[in-house]
């Protein structure tokens with residue numbers, strides 16, 4: 579088990595093609611545990627493997643958001659596929675662990691149905707509404723290399739880049755101060 583650093587945009591690793599899982603083996607189970615630890619460390623509701631720099635086609639979602647008990651483990655979506663989305667849309671601010679402290683208004687379907695393989699290797703489907711649909715579609719976007727900044731124009735994208743670079747510099751300065 580390990581908390582691994584989350585890759586922050588514009589790191590190229592977020593745009594890698596993700597590779598389908600052929601078998602849920604020890605490597606995939608270890609990645610799942612690292613995803614869980616890293617998501618909880620950052621108080622996220624979901625995280626994709628690409629955000630840890632790993633191109634495995636997989637994301638996880640907070641158990642409570644996914645309709646389980648808060649004491650359950652996060653739900654793994656391996657080789658996910660969006661099989662249905664509603665015509666009804668929703669518009670809301672959206673965040674991402676790879677864009678710390680950035681929120682962007684994104685319009686998405688109100689409901690979405692995803693088919694995936696679980697960490698037990700069994701195929702399942704889950705339909706989400708509202709925030710869960712938003713989360714499923716956001717995490718699925720990661721696996722196709724699509725990111726929050728793809729929903730904004732070039733000016734806003736430039737602003738976000740500057741803000742994240744400034745944040746990175748401040749963090750480096752803090753690290754220097756501790757030495």
Ligand code: NI
Pocket residue numbers: 673674675676716717720
């Ligand atoms: Ni994200």
